[in-house]
């Protein structure tokens with residue numbers, strides 16, 4: 320048997336920050352795959368704004384505080400993580416590396432942080448769960464075939480997943496002009512394996528944007544708040560919803576008994592010209608009043624971005640493209656390195672703002 324160690328890849332020299340992975344990842348991907356992985360919706364305003372908005376927030380340093388015995392550990396839903404940086408659900412990871420999600424989960428285990436596994440993963444949810452040494456969460460796209468959805472949840476529970484992350488911001492795909500221009504279609508051999516056997520097949524990516532939507536069958540089957548009540552009746556797992564950008568939706572989610580909220584605009588891949596996630600976080604935190612944990616994703620590229628998100632009300636963040644680029648470049652080692660870089664930068668930012676633990680990070684540290 321080949322040792323898994325023989326597969327470990329090298330990190331390219333001179334990588335000092337997460338952004339340095341991008342050119343390496345691009346070189347290793349076809350133009351079509353790059354359009355899918357790196358691109359966003361329409362004019363990609365929100366894609367860019369997610370990152371740009373972090374630059375408009377300023378951090379105020381603090382001095383001479385006691386920094387002994389600090390750490391970045393956090394507990395969520397009774398689960399312990401070494402740092403508040405999770406791997407966001409990203410579909411079809413075998414498109415950028417033959418080990419795909421199996422490499423990502425090894426990296427999450429190595430750095431002892433959480434991973435959210437996509438419904439559209441290219442490896443089976445059971446195979447991914449078998450590799451893990453950290454709590455995994457399952458990202459659920461409620462399928463038009465509700466019986467199949469019920470079975471998917473049962474499988475996730477049986478495999479040991481510890482929370483359901485229901486993505487609610489993509490009842491239809493975004494207008495993905497970059498993908499259309501590049502002629503993106505899923506390559507042969509890449510498949511949403513967890514959806515095999517579903518009665519209503521998922522919409523082929525190549526047809527996105529071509530279909531009549533309003534009044535059509537796709538939107539008739541789109542999830543609503545009622546479906547969340549149905550999910551609640553099916554599982555005892557904590558349920559988070561991912562893709563909330565409005566304080567009224569956040570308040571409703573809390574009232575409906577949702578256990579956590581992920582402030583997200585899907586990395587700028589669904590509705591273009593939405594604001595950056597970091598710019599709506601404080602408003603949503605105010606509506607939620609600490610009743611359930613808030614997480615945020617979109618545009619996190621630096622430890623200082625994470626500090627800003629935590630200061631404005633998030634308990635943790637998720638990253639998408641950064642680890643995908645690490646995966647494309649150097650497999651599990653690349654993903655672990657990306658997570659390590661972000662964590663090291665977060666720790667430096669905490670030390671320079673006088674924060675020993677995540678609980679010390681508060682709104683007085685940031686301003687516009």
Ligand SMILES: Cc1cc2nc3c(=O)[nH]c(=O)nc-3n(C[C@H](O)[C@H](O)[C@H](O)COP(=O)(O)O)c2cc1C
Nearest residue numbers: 356407408409410437486585586617618638639640
């Ligand atoms: C290639 C790609 C595939 C994605 N697939 C999913 C998915 O299957 N389910 C989901 O909820 N979000 C998906 N997302 C969105 C991410 O979970 C996350 O919200 C986003 O990537 C965060 O922004 P960032 O890439 O700037 O970190 C995907 C994002 C990318 C880039």
Ligand SMILES: CC(C)CC(=O)C(=O)O
Nearest residue numbers: 409410439489492585588
């Ligand atoms: C298969 C897609 C619906 C996955 C996704 O969420 C995305 O590409 O952003």
